[in-house]
Amino acid sequence: MPEHAFLDRRRRGLLVAGGTGVLAMALLRPWRALAQAATDSARPRIGIIGSGHLGGTVGGLWVKAGHPVLFSSRHPDELKDLVAGLGPLARAGTVAQAIDFGDVLFVAVPYGALPQLGRDYSDAIRGKTVLDACNAVAARDGAIADEVERNGIGVTSQKYLPGSRLVRVFNTLSYTIFAREAMRPDPRLAVPVAGDDLEAVRVAAALVRDAGFEPVVVGKLADARRFQRGGPGYGQSMSAAELRQKLSLAPS
Numbered sequence: 001m002p003e004h005a006f007l008d009r010r011r012r013g014l015l016v017a018g019g020t021g022v023l024a025m026a027l028l029r030p031w032r033a034l035a036q037a038a039t040d041s042a043r044p045r046i047g048i049i050g051s052g053h054l055g056g057t058v059g060g061l062w063v064k065a066g067h068p069v070l071f072s073s074r075h076p077d078e079l080k081d082l083v084a085g086l087g088p089l090a091r092a093g094t095v096a097q098a099i100d101f102g103d104v105l106f107v108a109v110p111y112g113a114l115p116q117l118g119r120d121y122s123d124a125i126r127g128k129t130v131l132d133a134c135n136a137v138a139a140r141d142g143a144i145a146d147e148v149e150r151n152g153i154g155v156t157s158q159k160y161l162p163g164s165r166l167v168r169v170f171n172t173l174s175y176t177i178f179a180r181e182a183m184r185p186d187p188r189l190a191v192p193v194a195g196d197d198l199e200a201v202r203v204a205a206a207l208v209r210d211a212g213f214e215p216v217v218v219g220k221l222a223d224a225r226r227f228q229r230g231g232p233g234y235g236q237s238m239s240a241a242e243l244r245q246k247l248s249l250a251p252s
């Protein structure tokens with residue numbers, strides 16, 4: 001066989017193979033899109049309200065886990081360095097943009113700011129899963145800290161963020177501990193969780209795992225008092241088994 005005939009056949013073969021490849025790619029594209037959509041839905045988008053020590057740290061852990069995260073501030077320009085350091089899944093915006101962006105919201109602001117947030121964004125947060133990590137400190141937050149003491153923090157947060165699917169989480173330890181202990185080898189650091197909405201609690205527990213910790217569901221919002229400041233579950237840096245024992249919860 002002349003060499004050019006061999007080359008022609010080879011070229012034709014490559015063209016056919018290439019054509020088949022293109023066809024296969026075209027056929028695969030919708031499946032890829034579906035697979036991507038499934039992956040995206042498995043990684044909910046998160047809007048961070050209060051991108052300070054705690055919000056910046058926990059939000060950063062979610063970015064590392066592959067979640068798209070919008071960090072918000074009343075001065076979004078000040079978040080440029082934070083988001084630049086976290087890569088393309090992180091972006092900065094206003095509080096309104098974070099609420100619009102997030103399938104899930106993570107709130108880490110001074111507790112005294114919650115009533116204002118609830119008033120300013122009452123329609124936007126209705127029906128949203130809101131992970132609330134705020135602690136009430138009398139010296140900083142004023143009289144609302146007494147209300148928290150009287151009624152419990154979960155019930156009080158729900159009162160000020162009405163209509164949201166509120167879950168209490170990530171409030172018990174310093175952001176420095178969360179930064180240091182995330183994804184540590186088993187046993188992972190326990191993070192207590194409480195909420196009235198079972199689906200929102202499930203989402204929160206999955207996000208605790210994604211951030212590199214072990215969720216311990218303590219109960220409903222009324223039970224969040226068990227791990228608010230001064231409660232037995234507050235400030236406990238321990239494994240899930242130890243925290244369950246400490247709070248007399250059934251072993252998982």
Ligand SMILES: NC(=O)c1ccc[n+]([C@@H]2O[C@H](COP(=O)([O-])OP(=O)(O)OC[C@H]3O[C@@H](n4cnc5c(N)ncnc54)[C@H](OP(=O)(O)O)[C@@H]3O)[C@@H](O)[C@H]2O)c1
Pocket residue numbers: 049050051052053054055072073074075095108109110111113116117133134135136170171172173174175176
């Ligand atoms: N730090 C911790 O280790 C830790 C641990 C557990 C729980 N917590 C609780 O988490 C919350 C945040 O603590 P942090 O130490 O992260 O505080 P932080 O570093 O001061 O950050 C709080 C952020 O809240 C934002 N903010 C303040 N007032 C606001 C308002 N009215 N509306 C919207 N955003 C507002 C501020 O953002 P802009 O000024 O940029 O808008 C600020 O960046 C507190 O309730 C704290 O008790 C903190």
